[in-house]
Amino acid sequence: MALIQQCLRVCNDVAPSWAGGQEDRQEFCVREGLCAAVEQSFAWAVGQRPVIESHGAMLPSALATVCPKRLALAVSFCFRKSVERSVAALHGQRVLLGVSGGIAAYKAAELVRRLRDAGAEVRVVMTAGAQRFITALTLQALSGNPVRTSLWDEAAEAAMGHIELARWATRILIAPASADLLARLALGRADDLLTTLCLASEAPLAVAPAMNRVMWAHPATQAHVGTLRARGVEILGPASGEQACGETGEGRMSEPQVLVDALSATLVPQRLVSKRILVSAGPTFEDIDPVRFLGNRSSGRMGFALAAAAAKAGAEVTLVAGPVRLATPSGVSRIDVRSAAQMREALLSALPGQHAYIGAAAVADYRPAEIATQKIKKGDGPSSLVLERTVDILAEIASHPQRPACLLGFAAETHDVETYARGKLEAKRLDGIAANRVGVPGQGFDADENALKLYWNGGQREYATASKAAIAAGLIDWVADWLERK
Ligand code: C5P
Numbered sequence: 001m002a003l004i005q006q007c008l009r010v011c012n013d014v015a016p017s018w019a020g021g022q023e024d025r026q027e028f029c030v031r032e033g034l035c036a037a038v039e040q041s042f043a044w045a046v047g048q049r050p051v052i053e054s055h056g057a058m059l060p061s062a063l064a065t066v067c068p069k070r071l072a073l074a075v076s077f078c079f080r081k082s083v084e085r086s087v088a089a090l091h092g093q094r095v096l097l098g099v100s101g102g103i104a105a106y107k108a109a110e111l112v113r114r115l116r117d118a119g120a121e122v123r124v125v126m127t128a129g130a131q132r133f134i135t136a137l138t139l140q141a142l143s144g145n146p147v148r149t150s151l152w153d154e155a156a157e158a159a160m161g162h163i164e165l166a167r168w169a170t171r172i173l174i175a176p177a178s179a180d181l182l183a184r185l186a187l188g189r190a191d192d193l194l195t196t197l198c199l200a201s202e203a204p205l206a207v208a209p210a211m212n213r214v215m216w217a218h219p220a221t222q223a224h225v226g227t228l229r230a231r232g233v234e235i236l237g238p239a240s241g242e243q244a245c246g247e248t249g250e251g252r253m254s255e256p257q258v259l260v261d262a263l264s265a266t267l268v269p270q271r272l273v274s275k276r277i278l279v280s281a282g283p284t285f286e287d288i289d290p291v292r293f294l295g296n297r298s299s300g301r302m303g304f305a306l307a308a309a310a311a312k313a314g315a316e317v318t319l320v321a322g323p324v325r326l327a328t329p330s331g332v333s334r335i336d337v338r339s340a341a342q343m344r345e346a347l348l349s350a351l352p353g354q355h356a357y358i359g360a361a362a363v364a365d366y367r368p369a370e371i372a373t374q375k376i377k378k379g380d381g382p383s384s385l386v387l388e389r390t391v392d393i394l395a396e397i398a399s400h401p402q403r404p405a406c407l408l409g410f411a412a413e414t415h416d417v418e419t420y421a422r423g424k425l426e427a428k429r430l431d432g433i434a435a436n437r438v439g440v441p442g443q444g445f446d447a448d449e450n451a452l453k454l455y456w457n458g459g460q461r462e463y464a465t466a467s468k469a470a471i472a473a474g475l476i477d478w479v480a481d482w483l484e485r486k
Helices: 002-014 021-027 032-047 060-065 068-088 103-117 136-143 154-159 162-168 179-187 193-200 213-217 219-230 256-265 301-312 340-350 393-398 417-427 468-485
Strands: 094-099 121-126 171-177 205-209 239-242 248-252 276-281 316-321 332-336 356-359 366-368 387-389 406-413 432-437 449-456 459-467
Touching (some): 094 103, 094 136, 094 162, 121 136, 121 162, 121 193, 162 193, 171 179, 171 256, 179 193, 179 205, 179 219, 213 219, 276 301, 276 340, 301 316, 301 332, 301 356, 301 468, 316 340, 340 393, 356 393, 406 417, 417 432, 417 449, 432 468, 449 468
Parallel strands (some): 094 171, 276 316, 276 356, 356 406, 406 432
Antiparallel strands (some): 239 248, 366 387, 432 449, 449 459
16 A cells, blocks of 8 residues: 555656556556556555456465565556546537536536537537527537527528438437426427437437536426436436525536536447447257257357447447348348358358457357258157368368457356366467357356356456446457557
């Protein structure tokens, strides 16, 4: 703890100006393990608990021997990385900011600034009420885009129709959201431009209520808020405090930076823009005859979650799926296959130009040497099936001339997880291997949750039991780290 305090002091003194990723690491000897140690130490120092995803084992001996100044630089590096990530969270996002009528509409001006500072492109739509509190000209100047105020504006519709505007948005934020606006949204009305856009858009919607405390507490308003929340609308705030009407209580609009932070927190940093990621998922079925096959218990959910997470991070994703009953994640191109041979063919033809291949499929290791063309009839005595090996697709891709820069495999083990996983990492020449223990109830095959250990040459990271979507997001973050380092 004393070392960390010393480190913080030095960190303040040094305040280095940083140049760029790889060079920083080399110049300041910030190795993966050291970063992890520093992160862990900070988590203990600040929150009295470890960080959930460790980037490697904590190295107390490394902490004890490293010089405080160097450690401070490492800390500063870690902090800068995390700040960069939160700032980058809105990068590339197209935020449609709806402003409704309330005194808090004046805060919309600062909100536009903060959203743009966080990297978002902003277009503003104002209700009739909002225009009585703040001018469209102010918001136009700050957003750098024309402000829309009416559904019936022919010139504006000709430039960008309202349906086009609804499709343009990747997020809709309404701040302030008045009691009337919440009521109209809850009822699904489309009686002005803003409510019409909310109905016509598939973008996630967040609202920042702002009104007098009695209006906020009214059962009608609370019922509308409940309806919206149940529909998946994010309710940001309101805050408590002194109100414009002179009363004190709950109903103030949350501060602009709080809203930007809340919006950023729900967004996935666009770390894989312009990257192509190939994912395999699900089992393979190896036919024995026209009615029977050899299969396995893979549900495909982990691979689908990985494809979804990669697409959310901005990647162009191709998903080669074995026989599963799962919906295609949004923004993902899907190729359906049945057998290991078909999966190999589909993966190899999609391989050129891929930056990463994630082999989450449970590919059959053996298939019947022959597929009977007619249903095999049962006889009296025992029967046997002659099997032959399938090709190891992952190993083939690893030695392929068009090998992607990042290869992540999966290993399902019942015991000695690390030994077997690291063995496969080496034997198949992978960059990383995600190993899970199968046979644990509620985890792994056909379950909603999973727990994994990710191993790579020189490091490991543990993902405690969580939804497959959450674990997939963590693994995709590692893929992004790996590609950044290349
Ligand atoms: O050796 P093992 O089957 O446990 O390795 C699992 C990893 O290898 C998974 O990533 C799986 O997708 C891949 N694999 C493959 N082709 C096979 C068998 C496994 O690509 N025939």
